[in-house]
Amino acid sequence: MQRYIVIRFIQTVITLLILSIVIFTLVRMSGDPVLLMLPETATEEDYELMKSQLGLNKPVYQQYLIFLFDAVKGDFGKSIRTRKPVILSIKETLPNSIKLVTVAFVIGFALSIPLGIVAAVKKGTVWDNMARVVTGLGQSIPTFWVGLMLLQIFVVWLRILPASGMDTWQHYVMPATCLGIFLMSGVARLLRSSMLDVLDSEFVKMARIKGVRESVVIWKHALRNSLLSVVSFGGMYIAIMVTGAILVETVFAWPGFGRLAYAAIVNQDFPLIQGVVLTAGAVVMSANFFTDILYAYLDPRIRVQV
Amino acid sequence: MRKTASILALVISLMLLFNTSACFANEPSGELKIGLPTLYDQTFHPIWGTLYRRQYMEPMYDYIIGVDADGKYVSEQSVAYKWERTDDLLTWTFYIRKGIKFHNGDDLTNEDVRYTLEQAATKKNNAGSQSDFMEHIAKVETMAPDKVVVSLKKPWPTFINALTALNGAEGLIQPKKYIEEKGDDYFMSHPVGSGPYKFFEWKEGVHVKFVAQDTHWRVGTPKYKYLTFQLMPEEGSRDAALRVGELDIISVGMDRSKRLKKDGFVLQEKKDGLYVGLMWIQQFQSDFPINNKKVREALVYAIDKKTIVDYILAGSGRVVGTATSMFTWAIEYKPYPHTPYDPEKAKQLLTEAGFPKGFTMYLYSFVTKLPETKLINEAIASYWEAVGVKTKLLEMDYSAFKPVWTKKAEPPGPAAFILAWPNRPVYSWRHMYASDALYSHTKDPVMDQLIGDFESETSSEGYIEGARKIMDYVLENAYATGICTTHELHAMSKDVPVWEMGKGVGSYRWEYIGK
Structure with a gap:
């Protein structure tokens, strides 16, 4: 297992290095970064000064190494727009998104596991049909619309939840539900199909023949083996939610990482884009890394193969 | 004795109460x-x-x-x-x-x-x-x-x-x-x-x-x-927050403002607060079709300004003929008739200019002060398409557009933008039209001369006359066109x-x- 973790860690670091090269190259291909970083009113002297400050008069490989070492230290420079260190903006927004997604994740899994199991075990019945309708709706209704509807119902009509902010647990209910619904639908559908495969397998038949209780067959044998694909999907999806929950963050004025990334792009805030993309990459890679470890824990065959 | 003590206590309590109230009245609160x-x-x-x-x-x-x-x-x-x-x-x-x-x-x-x-x-x-x-x-x-x-x-x-x-x-x-x-x-x-x-x-x-x-x-x-000042990008969320008392005042669009008013909220209107106008990007570039006066005129004739005011702005505003902020507050300004909506004339002008099959135009689309700006842009794009000018909307934030406006970034081709900006009593002609100004996309020696003459005026009559000459020249050359003025709305x-x-x-x- 240790060897497996070390190998996956090295792979993650290599992927991040490749990502850093891609960002470094793309930024230089898309234009002169100094021109992008300087204010519109800068002079020629300002240009030369910033060029030397950023080390852009040095050979390209040296420039890359400087960029890389600064990034490792968390130094992405200052935002063009706000003059605020990029790392500070990331530090302020990323935890907000992680908190929100964690709650969404709990909601999503708490609903999807029983839903997926019921749908699989009661295949073809009214329960299965209901579960399919619910998951279908959850995936097809736009998150943005769900958010606005929740606002209308729980804020305007019932007046039991706050419209925006993130100070109390009540603030988490609507945005996390919004994100959780989509996750729930995906996981429940995946779990259903995976469970159906497992329930049809020889070892489950054997367990039943041996007289193992049905609840043990479902919860111990079938569920554990069905969770592999769910873990893989969930791990990937959690990273996507952290970095890309922009619609939900917009509706609920949630000061998260998605809105920061959006602001960086629409404002062409080059240092912020660089910081945000690398951080998003690191989040996705980390999620993958931990998912793989969990995967190996759940499925001993992977450890053996390594 | 007990009665006297009670009266005394009551009097002291009342004095303290009034004193405290007076004290609070002199301090900001809430x-x-x-x-x-x-x-x-x-x-x-x-x-x-x-x-x-x-x-x-x-x-x-x-x-x-x-x-x-x-x-x-x-x-x-x-x-x-x-x-x-x-x-x-x-x-x-x-x-x-x-x-x-x-x-x-x-x-x-x-x-x-x-x-x-x-x-x-x-x-x-x-x-x-x-x-x-x-x-x-x-x-x-x-x-x-x-x-x-x-x-x-x-x-x-x-x-x-x-x-x-x-x-x-x-x-x-x-x-x-x-x-x-x-x-x-x-x-x-x-x-x-x-x-x-x-x-x-x-x-x-x-x-x-x-x-x-x-x-x-x-x-x-x-x-x-x-x-x-709370940042809340989505209007629906601002609306909800106002209704439950999380916010006291919100910036709101025309459509929603009517519903809020009906539901008992107060509308605070900055009347004629905004001027909505169309300007060109790098019209001075000789290889751009908008370098041709007839093309600019055609694009202006192609826009149905009245429909924009009546439907997109729900009638909250008026069509203007000036090509800049209205001089309504500090300087008396003569009313200008607005350019009529005439798609046939637009097509004819395009043909005369050598573009019978049209060309590709870019329209920068961003929101500053007016939430409906994007809808206005979409309407203008469809009007231009109707006279044969293929129009691509470039959606972005105002901050991202600014380098284009200040000529620090190149447009992908002939381009224009709609800006909703606050009406101002004194307009900077130099700022917008002088050849060497940061935000100007006009390079015209006659215009520079007119601006120079205007700026050397020392009498108010001469000053107004100078402004009118520039305005006439801008309209004559279709260097810009006004769409309308509208009100800035806040619900509270x-x-x-x-x-x-x-x-x-x-x-x-x-x-x-x-x-």
């Missing part, structure tokens, strides 16, 4: 929360960043020249309690009020006013009127402890106006000592002003919060202790007293609520 769709750059340096930041930045500063709600200069609200000018309009003297302090405790002196004016005349000034200040200001001197003398290179009849809320943010006084000690970068996020509200907190992407001074020389005691709870938003550009006089 919090006013204002929900806005954008906080723009979220920086607080008066002249570093977009002018529109003034929407939340203004209560923190004082102007060199103050104006009342009608847009009239008022010395009682000006840091300069008196000002004089020579007959040739080349020397202006300002007398600076004593006893004003910045929020960090430093005295506001004539050195701060000098610094503010000098900074406005540098390339650092990004607040809107850089070229006017650079073009005119020759020297700023502090002659006596309360005196600032400004020498101009050439007459500038509306110089005073440029130092007020009726123009840009250049008149907001910056603390020289503080900025020199801490640097501009630090000042941007740790601002110090001398206004009725001082900076309290900035949470990026969340809110900007100010706290009231107990008393202020210009405003007296502000009604609200805290003034919070009944608990907030109605106040005069004034006629300032992007200025809302929040500090005067309840005064």
Whole structure:
């Protein structure tokens, strides 16, 4: 297992290095970064000064190494727009998104596991049909619309939840539900199909023949083996939610990482884009890394193969 | 004995109660929360960043020249309690009020006013009127402890106006000592002003919060202790937050405002607050079809301005014939008939210009002050498509568009943009049309001459006449076209007293609520 973790860690670091090269190259291909970083009113002297400050008069490989070492230290420079260190903006927004997604994740899994199991075990019945309708709706209704509807119902009509902010647990209910619904639908559908495969397998038949209780067959044998694909999907999806929950963050004025990334792009805030993309990459890679470890824990065959 | 003691206790209680009430009446209390769709750059340096930041930045500063709600200069609200000018309009003297302090405790002196004016005349000034200040200001001197003398290179009849809320943010006084000690970068996020509200907190992407001074020389005691500008991009969310009392005032579009009014909320209208106009990007480039006057005229004829006002703006506004902000507040201006909607004439002009099959046009689409701007852009794109001009919308944020407007970034081809900006009583022709101005996309020696003549006028009649000549020339050449003026809408709870938003550009006089 240790060897497996070390190998996956090295792979993650290599992927991040490749990502850093891609960002470094793309930024230089898309234009002169100094021109992008300087204010519109800068002079020629300002240009030369910033060029030397950023080390852009040095050979390209040296420039890359400087960029890389600064990034490792968390130094992405200052935002063009706000003059605020990029790392500070990331530090302020990323935890907000992680908190929100964690709650969404709990909601999503708490609903999807029983839903997926019921749908699989009661295949073809009214329960299965209901579960399919619910998951279908959850995936097809736009998150943005769900958010606005929740606002209308729980804020305007019932007046039991706050419209925006993130100070109390009540603030988490609507945005996390919004994100959780989509996750729930995906996981429940995946779990259903995976469970159906497992329930049809020889070892489950054997367990039943041996007289193992049905609840043990479902919860111990079938569920554990069905969770592999769910873990893989969930791990990937959690990273996507952290970095890309922009619609939900917009509706609920949630000061998260998605809105920061959006602001960086629409404002062409080059240092912020660089910081945000690398951080998003690191989040996705980390999620993958931990998912793989969990995967190996759940499925001993992977450890053996390594 | 017991009865006497009870009466005495009652009297003392009443005295204490009245005393406490009187005491509270003289202190700001509570919090006013204002929900806005954008906080723009979220920086607080008066002249570093977009002018529109003034929407939340203004209560923190004082102007060199103050104006009342009608847009009239008022010395009682000006840091300069008196000002004089020579007959040739080349020397202006300002007398600076004593006893004003910045929020960090430093005295506001004539050195701060000098610094503010000098900074406005540098390339650092990004607040809107850089070229006017650079073009005119020759020297700023502090002659006596309360005196600032400004020498101009050439007459500038509306110089005073440029130092007020009726123009840009250049008149907001910056603390020289503080900025020199801490640097501009630090000042941007740790601002110090001398206004009725001082900076309290900035949470990026969340809110900007100010706290009231107990008393202020210009405003007296502000009604609200805290003034919070909450960033809430989605209008539906702002609406919900207003309805449940999380926000007190929200910026709102025409459509939703009607529903809110019906549901008992108060609409605060800045009447004719916005001018919506169409301008070209790099029309001077000879290989761009919009370099051709007939093409520009065709594109103007193709737009159904009345339908835009009637349907997109729900009738809240009027079509205008001028090609710039309306001169309705400070300078009397003749009414211009607007260009009629005539798609057939547009097609004919395109054919005459050598583009019978049209061409590809780009339309930058961003929102500044008017939420409906994107819908207007979509309508204009469809009108142009209808006369054969393929139109691609380029969606972006205003900040991202600005390098294109200032010619620091190239457009992908012939392009235009719709800007909804605050109507202003004095318009900077140089700023928009002079060949060498930062925001100008016109290179026309005749126009430069007209602007030069206009700027050398010293009489008000000559000044108005000069402005009219430029306006006629702009319209004759279709260098720009106005779409309409419209009202800026805010919906608010009944608990907030109605106040005069004034006629300032992007200025809302929040500090005067309840005064």
